[in-house]
Amino acid sequence: MAVQSGRSVTGRLKPSGPREQFADGTCCSTMSLQDGGCSYASSANLATITGSMRRRLEDQEFTLRVYPGSLAEGTIYCPVAARKNTTAAEAIECLIERLRLDRTKCYVLAEVKEFGGEEWILNPGDCPVQRMMLWPRTALENRSGLGSGEDYRFLLREKNLDGSIHYGGSLQMWLRLTERALLESLRARFRQEKIYTYVGSILIVINPFQFLPIYNPKYVKLYDNHMLGKLEPHIYAVADVAYHAMLQRRKNQCIVISGESGSGKTQSTNFLIHHLTALSQKGFASGVEQIILGAGPVLEFPSLRRIEQAFPSDCPSLLLQTSQQQLATTW
Numbered sequence: 001m002a003v004q005s006g007r008s009v010t011g012r013l014k015p016s017g018p019r020e021q022f023a024d025g026t027c028c029s030t031m032s033l034q035d036g037g038c039s040y041a042s043s044a045n046l047a048t049i050t051g052s053m054r055r056r057l058e059d060q061e062f063t064l065r066v067y068p069g070s071l072a073e074g075t076i077y078c079p080v081a082a083r084k085n086t087t088a089a090e091a092i093e094c095l096i097e098r099l100r101l102d103r104t105k106c107y108v109l110a111e112v113k114e115f116g117g118e119e120w121i122l123n124p125g126d127c128p129v130q131r132m133m134l135w136p137r138t139a140l141e142n143r144s145g146l147g148s149g150e151d152y153r154f155l156l157r158e159k160n161l162d163g164s165i166h167y168g169g170s171l172q173m174w175l176r177l178t179e180r181a182l183l184e185s186l187r188a189r190f191r192q193e194k195i196y197t198y199v200g201s202i203l204i205v206i207n208p209f210q211f212l213p214i215y216n217p218k219y220v221k222l223y224d225n226h227m228l229g230k231l232e233p234h235i236y237a238v239a240d241v242a243y244h245a246m247l248q249r250r251k252n253q254c255i256v257i258s259g260e261s262g263s264g265k266t267q268s269t270n271f272l273i274h275h276l277t278a279l280s281q282k283g284f285a286s287g288v289e290q291i292i293l294g295a296g297p298v299l300e301f302p303s304l305r306r307i308e309q310a311f312p313s314d315c316p317s318l319l320l321q322t323s324q325q326q327l328a329t330t331w
């Protein structure tokens with residue numbers, strides 16, 4: 001599952017000044033300047049100022065997030081750089097190129113204003129940025145909250161020969177499919193006693209509730225200073241990355257462990273500490289491991305949202321614990 005990254009719309013629309021008013025959709029910059037500033041500006045000056053501001057806005061580059069759904073499996077959204085007068089046809093051309101879509105087919109951009117809601121098809125000459133500027137600020141800021149009610153976004157759709165739109169499942173359905181694919185992959189791996197799986201930089205662990213011979217010195221050595229992704233996913237790999245990042249960058253590192261009760265967080269913490277002390281001692285026996293385990297500095301967060309707030313983007317590793325019972329409810 002690949003999530004394409006790009007500068008967020010929010011980031012682009014946030015700069016202070018007239019642009020912010022514009023992004024809010026309440027009024028354009030020209031209007032706000034006339035409202036607030038004409039008492040001291042001569043009409044000639046005003047024309048010059050408004051002209052240059054308008055030009056700046058025309059030149060301003062925004063990022064459209066376009067969700068291709070089933071047209072490009074493995075891509076959740078594709079960021080497209082666009083200006084105020086970039087047309088839907090131009091944005092689609094860029095998407096065809098980026099997503100390597102079939103050029104013999106015809107595509108349209110659809111605007112959706114509510115998760116799973118009605119879709120408005122843009123004409124080729126419509127300007128998506130101008131439509132985005134009419135979205136409320138909350139919709140631009142809350143880019144991740146699926147199902148949060150107001151969930152404005154652009155979708156890429158295929159047009160049938162008769163001019164009708166080929167839907168091929170809603171975005172909601174497609175996202176559920178990717179979740180199902182993830183769960184199926186976790187289940188298949190778990191059946192082969194592979195309890196660890198990477199999803200991007202996150203390690204998902206399924207509690208096996210049985211002893212697995214994968215925590216012995218052979219594994220400590222195997223994962224010592226290895227390249228992430230070269231070996232099977234393992235909790236030692238996470239510890240190893242954090243340890244070496246700490247040495248190289250000379251900065252504290254943080255590993256967040258999240259999961260329901262009984263999913264194996266304490267056990268994973270023990271494995272992490274075991275590996276970290278083994279790396280730092282290189283086999284030299286000492287009581288450090290026991291001291292750290294005894295101190296047990298445990299931070300508990302009730303939800304992932306709180307974790308995100310506490311550890312924003314520079315948090316290096318996130319470990320998600322889950323148990324068979326928890327997954328069984330979904331499987």
Ligand SMILES: Nc1ncnc2c1ncn2[C@@H]1O[C@H](COP(=O)(O)OP(=O)(O)OP(=O)(O)O)[C@@H](O)[C@H]1O
Nearest residue numbers: 207208209210211260261262263264265266267268
């Ligand atoms: N990697 C593992 N291998 C084998 N057994 C495990 C593993 N992880 C967890 N377990 C088993 O699951 C049990 C519960 O795990 P643990 O106590 O770590 O859960 P927890 O998430 O810390 O629970 P709580 O939140 O209630 O404290 C352990 O006693 C152990 O038997």
